[in-house]
Amino acid sequence: MAPTTNLTNVASELGYGGTIGYVDATTNEIGARDFVWRDLRDKCGVDAAYFRGAVPLVAFFEAQSASDVGAAHRRLWNFGRVPVLIATTPDEVIAMSCVTAPRSSNDAINPILRSARQGQSVQTILHEFTRFNVENGKVAASHPEQFNRRQRVDYRLLENLKRLRSRLLKHDLTNSDVERLLGRSIFIRYMEDRGILSTDHLNELGPFESFVETLRAGPDAVAALFKALSEHFNGDVFTSSGAQVDLIPAALDDLGHFFAGTDLESGQQVLWPYDFAVIPPELISSIYEQLLVETQRKDAAYYTPRHVVDLVLDELVPWSGGDDHPSILDPACGSGIFLAE
Numbered sequence: 001m002a003p004t005t006n007l008t009n010v011a012s013e014l015g016y017g018g019t020i021g022y023v024d025a026t027t028n029e030i031g032a033r034d035f036v037w038r039d040l041r042d043k044c045g046v047d048a049a050y051f052r053g054a055v056p057l058v059a060f061f062e063a064q065s066a067s068d069v070g071a072a073h074r075r076l077w078n079f080g081r082v083p084v085l086i087a088t089t090p091d092e093v094i095a096m097s098c099v100t101a102p103r104s105s106n107d108a109i110n111p112i113l114r115s116a117r118q119g120q121s122v123q124t125i126l127h128e129f130t131r132f133n134v135e136n137g138k139v140a141a142s143h144p145e146q147f148n149r150r151q152r153v154d155y156r157l158l159e160n161l162k163r164l165r166s167r168l169l170k171h172d173l174t175n176s177d178v179e180r181l182l183g184r185s186i187f188i189r190y191m192e193d194r195g196i197l198s199t200d201h202l203n204e205l206g207p208f209e210s211f212v213e214t215l216r217a218g219p220d221a222v223a224a225l226f227k228a229l230s231e232h233f234n235g236d237v238f239t240s241s242g243a244q245v246d247l248i249p250a251a252l253d254d255l256g257h258f259f260a261g262t263d264l265e266s267g268q269q270v271l272w273p274y275d276f277a278v279i280p281p282e283l284i285s286s287i288y289e290q291l292l293v294e295t296q297r298k299d300a301a302y303y304t305p306r307h308v309v310d311l312v313l314d315e316l317v318p319w320s321g322g323d324d325h326p327s328i329l330d331p332a333c334g335s336g337i338f339l340a341e
Contacts (some may be wrong), residue, residue, distance in 0.1 A: 006062065007048065007088050010060075010088055010122055011050075011060055011086075014086070014131060016050045016131050016273065019050070020049075021049060021050050022050050023049050023051060024048035024060075025041075029180055033188070033253055035055065036051075039081075040082070041078070043075065043278050044075040045072060045075060046076070048060040049082070050131065050134075052135055054310070054314065057075055058082065059084070060085075061085060061086075061088075063087050066094075068089070069089065069094055069096075072085065073096050073098060073111060075278050077102055077111075077273040078192050078274065079098075079278045079279070082098050083099050084097065085097075085098050091117065092117050093126060094112060095113045095114045097143060099146065099147045099152055100147075101153070113143055113146060126127045128142060155276060159265075160265075163265060164254060164255070164258045164264055168182070171250050173249040181251070185211070185215075185255055186284070187209045188225075188277075189276050192211055193276035202214075205225060205228040205232070206225050207221075210335055211225075211259065212259050215253075215256035218252065221246055222247050260273055281337055303339055313338070
């Protein structure tokens with residue numbers, strides 16, 4: 001869907017519309033930005049985006065209400081690649097930091113940076129969000145707390161994962177038990193959010209409609225789900241032979257809190273659980289790298305960060321957009337990030 005006149009006007013007033021980096025549904029030639037734009041459009045639901053080269057700097061979203069804006073912000077925060085969101089509603093234009101985590105009732109850092117009500121001058125009130133000021137870094141410099149990397153999804157998720165791993169080890173689980181339990185659990189949540197395991201599928205496999213509900217039901221329910229999944233999926237993720245996990249109730253409680261979005265350091269319940277349908281694949285790679293921390297050096301299990309992948313692909317595999325698509329061989333694919341990108 002192409003952005004409406006209101007959003008188009010706002011993008012133009014702030015200097016984005018009509019520039020070479022501005023992409024929306026009417027853009028024909030996207031080039032190297034295509035895969036990022038498709039993710040922004042299909043996973044995050046944005047209407048337009050502004051790129052500096054192949055890097056997305058601003059997402060644009062037309063909303064019907066403030067709650068729609070909040071939902072878009074949550075998706076973009078989980079996506080973790082666009083620092084700024086400019087959203088319109090029938091009543092206002094809102095500029096937000098997508099580096100800042102969605103706000104809970106106890107979070108003092110507000111992701112909303114500026115808003116212009118209907119009838120107010122967007123150019124005046126949102127001047128610091130013009131293309132020039134975003135590109136030269138003035139926005140980030142003016143709002144250091146809201147653009148602090150400690151707020152990003154990768155930092156928060158991995159920090160929470162470290163705390164979760166420490167908690168699980170205190171429940172007399174071995175390192176191998178923790179790796180298997182976390183690996184299986186993250187895989188299930190990933191399949192849930194991606195729609196591979198729907199509510200109907202989970203109802204066929206057991207009496208609970210979500211993995212978090214299953215965790216809260218206790219060890220027997222979790223063991224039954226693992227057994228049912230081992231019969232439906234190839235591979236050895238859920239097989240019990242040689243990989244039986246001791247399902248301790250307190251450990252399952254900690255897992256349930258983690259997947260429900262609770263900050264494990266403060267214990268504060270939040271309203272935005274992690275969305276694995278949007279979280280980029282290389283962050284999943286980082287999660288598994290955290291699980292292998294004890295044997296990482298011995299096994300040489302190091303995952304390639306996305307910025308290195310982007311650099312290699314941009315330099316060696318220029319994307320023409322025609323029918324002459326390159327073939328890629330990645331024998332040691334690990335998490336498959338080269339293939340995914």
